[in-house]
Amino acid sequence: MSAVQDPAAPIAIPTQPDQAAIARRERLRFLRRSPTFVIGCVLVGMWVICAIFGNAIAPKNPEFPDVLNKLVAPSADHLFGTDRLGRDVLSRVIVGARAVLVIAPLATLLGTLLGTTIGLVTGYFRGFVDEVIMRIVDAVLAIPIIIIALLAVVALGPSRVTLILVIGLVFTPIIAKTVRAAVLGEARLEYVQAARLRNERAPYVLFGEILPNVMGPVVVEFTVRLGYAIFTVATLSFLGFGADPSIPDWGQDISQHYQFISGGVWWPVLFPALAIATLIVGINLIADAIAQSFER
Amino acid sequence: MGRFLLKRLGLASITLFLLTIIVFFGAQVLPGNVGRRILGPFADQAAVDNLNHQLGTDQPLLTQYWNWISDFFRGDLGDSLAYHVPVSTLIGNALEHSLKLAAFAFVLVVPLAIFGGVVAALKRDRPTDRVITLTGLSLTVVPEFVTGIMLILIFGLWLGLFPVSADAPDGSSILTQLKYLFLPALTLVILLFGYIARITRAGTIESLDADYTRTAFLKGLPRRMVIRRHVLRNSLLPTIAVVATQTGYLLGGLVVIETLFNYPGMGRLIFTAATQKDFPLLESAVLIVGIVFLVTTLLADVAYSLLNPRIRYAAAE
């Protein structure tokens, strides 16, 4: 087509600076200045370092049973005391970070990938498939997560893969529901119809056009679910369904020692409990700050 | 209205059907050879076959499902493998205990959390709000066994204020029973407070920002009247509905709390059944928990629509 040139036509001048870039920069600045985000990062960062370099940092061998010094109260030699087998509690707390920090992120990733895909498909196509999947989602959500996980772990036997699969699959419907809600809002916008009107295939519309616009909720959902994944992993190992009973594990250490509380032995329980609490609170502080940065 | 109820009921039944399938799948399909899972890898093949025959798990899956589900709704839940008593007796007993604990916790947490949420919303973005929101968030996300143990250490061991076991001796007065129940209930309260407060806060803020609230202010109504008549009226109803759907969350927490405080409710029953691989007990108990959840959600949903004029009339017209 021919461009009719018209010297008097309005000249396009960008009056607004780059809003998208500004929004991104503002979000990062908001996060850097948010005390919740910074505290969360410090807490989580500490445990991530422990999970990676645990054996190098730990003052003692976490597996070594010092049979002469069982259940010794915290002292200069054992800062967090020793457990019922005489193992150093501090070292076990440090090394124990790995048990949750491998399974939980992988499970969350699995759940987020599946959940996002299902949420995109159901929110975009609606109709019968959507109805069916949403009913299944409702049915899964009717049973508390920990109970489903328990049922599945008992049925399959606990192992790392089982835990990742089970937690990932249990999170899938929850994430799918959140993503679906966001997609329903997007699918109404005309850019989606514009894509259909230039012969785009559904997968491109879903992953090329809509997905970039719902990344905000997906990121927030991922961080929140990561907190719950750690929650679930720790709870399962507390209940005796940990992935690997032979390695140091906070939940398992607590469950093996809480019977000693009435005898006044609190250290092998308190320190792993604080470890779990700080890690999970840290992740949720990050999640909260990220969610707020998107809301602003 | 009738049509609306019918629709809700229909949806709930579909969900219930899917729920039974999921539970069946988890307890009778996923384990593969159920008898082998129970007896372990070194058991005698004949014993395994025998157990499978006894459980009916040697039959085709469809028959198994039909037998289980028809028996279940007839009230015959089978016998527990571990206790050798009817599952229904065990569950009935445990359910009563759990409901007592849950009710106590709810009575404590709902008013407290709604109050906290409303205060946070009214003081939005000020220090009061941040303190309530962040404390609530931090308490909510920590696993129950961690908070439970903290409470036991603080109130049981160091302060000696409350018993660390939840089950009061038989024949105790209500007050004594409540005293025994206090720590487990408090654990639940901590678990739920942040969540409910958060929903309340969000609902209240949405209502505060609405045009109709502006209309009320511009009418010249005093702030307190605007909040009471216009803001809370619209924000609390959905909050209460959401709260009601949170019973499921609470039921999940019971598994750990009852185990920790040695309290004979549904949670501990499910836990015991799981550790003992008592599949008949496990599968019925889990299904019951799901049904309790579905029923409360349905009731909350219906109550909400009865109270909300928009839905009520949309359904009626």
Add this chain to the structure above:
Amino acid sequence: MTDPAIELKDLEVVYRVRGTDRSVLRGVSLSIQPGESFGLVGESGCGKTTAAFAIMRYLPRNGRVMDGSITVNGQDLLAMGGAEVRRLRATTLSMVYQDPAAALNPSIRIGPQVAEAYELMGVDRGAASERAREILAKVQISDPPRVMRRYPHQLSGGMQQRVVIAMALAKDPTLLILDEPTTGLDATVEAEVLDLVQALRQEFGTSVLFISHNLAVIAKMCERVGVLYAGRVVEEGPADQVFQDPRHPYTVGLLRCIPRGGVRKDEMALDTIPGFLPRLGAEIPGCVFEPRCGLAEEICGTEEPPLYPLGNGRASRCYFHERAHLLPRNAPAQIATARQGNGSPLLKIDNAAKTFRQDGQDVRALVDVSLDIKPGEVLGLVGESGSGKTTFARVLLGLTAPDPGSELELEGKPLAPKVEKRPEEQIRALQVVFQNPDGALNRRFSVRRILGRALTKLRGLRGTARDERTRELASAVRFDESLLAVRPAQLSGGLKQRVAIARAFAGDPRVVLCDEPTSALDVSVQAAILNLLAELQVGEGVTYLFISHDLGVVRYISDRIAVLYLGRVMELGDAETVFGPPHHPYTEALLSAVPTLEGTERARIRLEGEIPSASDPPSGCVFHTRCPRKWGAICEQEEPPLKEVEPGHFMRCHIPLEELRRLQETPPPASAYSKTTS
């Protein structure tokens, strides 16, 4: 001389955004006499609503009055404490704003909600309810007791706005602020609400501050008017004088942007205003309009002009107010026009129907629509909400499948009901420009990517060929090449719409559906977009189906016009035929509902009641329930067919054409106006 009801003096308001104060009002002064109706007019972002909320002392949390004063009945509003402000809101000041559905509390019945205002004055509950009934009757709600028992969502938009007005008038206020009170309402409903406000104003003797972007509405409603631009009143005076003989270049430019007085695209291109509104809080040393003004000289950029009194209550903030009318045109007046095409229809629609199933009821959104669209013509589609115009567009595009039996043909070949089933040439041939460019452009993509993708999919272009074509497209819609890299959020509404138009033209379409393409835009931007669309149509030889609720716009751009009501074509013909008598009675009512800037109001026809629901349309002629010209029993019993009453002019009415012509020469019966509830 009495005190003015309200007086603003040098009012400066700032919003604190990201730590810096941004000026929104830059020294606004105005005063409204008791009983006077003052209009504040301006485009979006000029500070109209901020002024209103400043008067109500209800600025957003980040807003602050920096300087100046607001005096109400001689009292200094800004010096008042909280209790005094509340008393003033309860007795003296009232405000009504856009979107009545949101302004009413959804969970309180109408009765108590209205009565609340009286209870606040200390009236006891029973008496308050009685007085609520009286005020509802005053806003012409026919069955107040019944309405009082209802919840807001059970009322139609027009009815809701009456209730809001009733609440505002309950206290018999000194000043009533109306902020875009009819924006978003249908034309026929808007006309009723405006009439009501006029009547009540006289009855109550209330001063009115009427805020609107719509100049014609202001002209109809107000005695005096202030033109607001970038937070400054640039011109004020009696409404008729300001609009007939504007003395500020901005007012001059604004008025030239509006298609009015029956002007058509082949007669004259609309004028436009170059450039953009200054950014919120920008430092402006001189005249706020200087960067966009064709008359500006050096002094305009350095020194702010004073407000020159022009006598007769008029004033203009322009050094060159005496030659404001000499403002040079920004867009050339002449545009090439195409001869309206003939020959076989390009698009043939036969018996198109669409029934939605909603809550167990059939909603017939589109009923038996048959239309031929000829190559190279612009067919305008006019209708109020619920008329089915958007459904029609979606059916044509293949986004919504029509009912079986509907036949759509493009260039003689049938169109599949779903776009996914249509061959590539058909998809390419039929493109669309949506109303809201914010939603129509993917906000995560750059303009280059948005246009490039369309070129790849529709033309199979890649690499440098695509880049080159992208630049050509951009220049065809006057979109600066240097902006191709940015995302839509960085662009103004007009620029975004240019991108959307460029995308529609990427595949060399035969037909472009324009679905309210200028409704979300300010008038000065609208003019530029209309010019662009007109020019592209000629240059590219495309056909438009142009959907709009704005009669001025449709008349300007269309060759032929179809009027839709409840999913049916009521009238169809050449633009001038439809706009000139004899009309279909609905068209006649629609035309008389729209206020005009000339102030020459047509014979007033006000429609009874609300638009019926498409799920339960009236028997016989669907318009008979509101028709001011209803003929007899046949109208209630038999649905008239769409018949050709004169060559090329179709009408769906039982009344013979000659009878309509005769009827419409005389004013309609006065009794045609009565009140009904929804």
